[in-house]
Amino acid sequence: MAKRMKVQERLAGALAKAGLGPLFGVTGDANVYLIDAFVSGHGGRFVAAANEAGAALMALGHASVSGRVGLATVTHGPALTNTLTALAEGVKAGTPMVLLAGDTRHGERENLQNIAQRDLILATGAGFETIHRPETAVDDLARAIRRAGAERRPVAFNMPVDLLSSEVEDDACELRIALSRPEITPSGDDLDNAIGMIAAARRPIILAGRDAIDDAARDALIRLADRIEAPLATTLRAKGLFSGHPYHLGIMGTLSTPQATEALISSDCIIAFGAGLNFHTTAEGSLVEGKRVIQIARQEAGIGRGHTPSVGLVGGIAETAGRMLYWLDEAEIAGSGFRTALPAGSLAQQPGPTRISSPGDLDYVDALTRLDALLPENRMLVTDAGRHMVKAMQYLDVEHPRLYVQTASFGSIGLGMAEAIGAAEAEPDRPVVLTVGDGGFMLGGLTEFNTAVRHGTDLIVLLMNDNCYGAEYAILRDKQMDTALSRFDWPAFAPIAEALGGRGVTIEGPDDFGRAAEAIASRDRPLLIELRLDPAKMPFW
Incomplete structure (x- = not known):
């Protein structure tokens, strides 16, 4: 007779084997056995938070730094409602995280912690998946993890207690969570229009956002900026990407230095790679008003989220910058000369304090x-x-x-x-x-x-x-x-x-x-x- 195991044990083993990182959480009656199996049975790391909001936020912090999908777990009812602000934060920030949420046993209408968890989750903007059958539990969880990564937002994985305690065959099921994301290179009329705008620009600026912070993207953007003689700027979440470059403006937007603000105001073309162009970055639209704006995003959803660009291109960051560079060289387009009017080395330097601290008066x-x-x-x-x-x-x-x-x-x-x-x-x-x-x-x-x-x-x-x-x-x-x-x-x-x-x-x-x-x-x-x-x-x- 085949060996049997409970769904919670099967999920714990699959999670531990996937190696996504620690599981942040607070124990409760609807998730404690899963946590125990994850730690005791499979050597997983569990970080016990003081409250459920903290657990979900820890998963967001881990995801933001690691680049992987964060993992958190809570029990049902009030534990779930405690995570709602964290879920909304993750949605707004575009951070992938899966919340493994226990749920009340089916049919326990009078359970004090029974609540419509799906409705609450969806109201935050997060995604929702659930265990459909005991036999599909691992595949259901894998779908939640894949969705969180692809959609770049939290996804709640609902786990009714009766399904968690159900028995299935012990077959060491694995989480199939790998996503194939080939980077594409844009072509066609939109690319031609973008190249034309860059060629005509006399004061262009290269802007990098959070989706452009890998080494390949950084190097490609610096090569493009040097070729067209454009200064480099970042959004807040790409802070420091170009540190050390003599024509680094620092953060574009409401946090810009006075020197950078002057350069940004005088520019005539913004080439934004992996940046959402929200109202902070554009300073309520004032820094893009009257300018040609070229926006490059890895996915279509990234185009026009904030400011509507003159041209939107969907493609890999390094690949698109490389294609632009190729056609500029082919057409023998000269550099803009914008950098000659800028003070190298000091554009991102913040002004010093206006006063010095004294005893009892800290500036x-x-x-x-x-x-x-x-x-x-x-x-x-x-x-x-x-x-x-x-x-x-x-x-x-x-x-x-x-x-x-x-x-x-x-x-x-x-x-x-x-x-x-x-x-x-x-x-x-x-x-x-x-x-x-x-x-x-x-x-x-x-x-x-x-x-x-x-x-x-x-x-x-x-x-x-x-x-x-x-x-x-x-x-x-x-x-x-x-x-x-x-x-x-x-x-x-x-x-x-x-x-x-x-x-x-x-x-x-x-x-x-x-x-x-x-x-x-x-x-x-x-x-x-x-x-x-x-x-x-x-x-x-």
């Missing part, structure tokens, strides 16, 4: 500049949302765009701590630096800081404490209204970090940076550095 930009020099060079960077994030995005750098994770795609604060833990699991030999506001830390970071302690994460938290919700404070202040509604009398955060098992340091003035440097150099557990800031002196942009 935020000055503090970031000092910390940038103290933090490990091989760091990853995660920025939580809030008023503090703009300057952190501008003044803190990483070695490669893959090492930067922004968590504000859904406009929610408090998502950064969990995504930082997930990022650390993807690159365990690198420290991860998280910038977070006091409100974001209390909303979503406090409990997961202890998760970082439990799992030995090499984490440095820069907590910007101005004792308020900064954006709301600025709105009320600018309208000459009472700011008390936005103010909070938080406890001191450095001692809280110590109580949670980490280390804590407080910076209130320039004399405190020495202690911060020592704490960074000697860290052996998650470290929280609390910057005490005056809300009235915090910059917004």
Whole structure:
């Protein structure tokens, strides 16, 4: 008689064998046996989060850094509803993740945790798959993983408890998740029109987005930019791709340096590779108004998501840049000469602080500049949302765009701590630096800081404490209204970090940076550095 096994054991074995990475989650009655089989039966790594939102966010952080589909698991009902903000963030950010969600046993109408999980999932914009039959469970999960990767969004995999506990033959079924993605090279009239626009441009700019950050794409874009004498810019999520190039403008959009902004305004053609051209990148359309815009995306869905281009091309980034270069050479098109009017080497350089910190009066930009020099060079960077994030995005750098994770795609604060833990699991030999506001830390970071302690994460938290919700404070202040509604009398955060098992340091003035440097150099557990800031002196942009 053939050996039998439960569906949850079969799924656990297939997941472990696929080697996608750790499984982030919170145990519950509808997923605990699957987790146990994954860990005890197959040696998989399970990272236990403090809450379900954190588990889903950790999977997003891991996916963002690793480039693979992230994995998280929760039980049914309230556990599932706790993940909805994280799922919406993943949809907005275009991050592939599969949420293995237990579901109530069929027919248990009066189960307290019974809820229409499919309806909730679809409302976030995430995809939905389910176990159809015990015999198809592994193939059903493989479909969810393939969809998450192809559609670049979270997909929930619904697992009713009665199906998980059903028995099937023990046949060591594998997840068939490999996707064949041959890169294509565009041709035809649209390519001809694009080449014509580039040839006619006198002040062209090459823009790279998140889909253009691999080495082949970077090298191809630099060759094209050098050929047409165009400066190079990136979106926020491709931050640092062209660092070191003398004609690197830095980030295009609302985060541009003054020098880069001048070049962008004067340009007459934007050639955007793998960039969505959203309102941040285009500065509400002001940086593309009156210009010819050529947009290149790997998939049709990437064309016209933000600004509608003059020409849209679907194709591989390196392949399309190479084809453009070929035809420009064939036609003997001269370079634009745009670079001769630009100051080489300083276009992406942010201006220094407008004032220097003094005892009891910490300047935020000055503090970031000092910390940038103290933090490990091989760091990853995660920025939580809030008023503090703009300057952190501008003044803190990483070695490669893959090492930067922004968590504000859904406009929610408090998502950064969990995504930082997930990022650390993807690159365990690198420290991860998280910038977070006091409100974001209390909303979503406090409990997961202890998760970082439990799992030995090499984490440095820069907590910007101005004792308020900064954006709301600025709105009320600018309208000459009472700011008390936005103010909070938080406890001191450095001692809280110590109580949670980490280390804590407080910076209130320039004399405190020495202690911060020592704490960074000697860290052996998650470290929280609390910057005490005056809300009235915090910059917004």
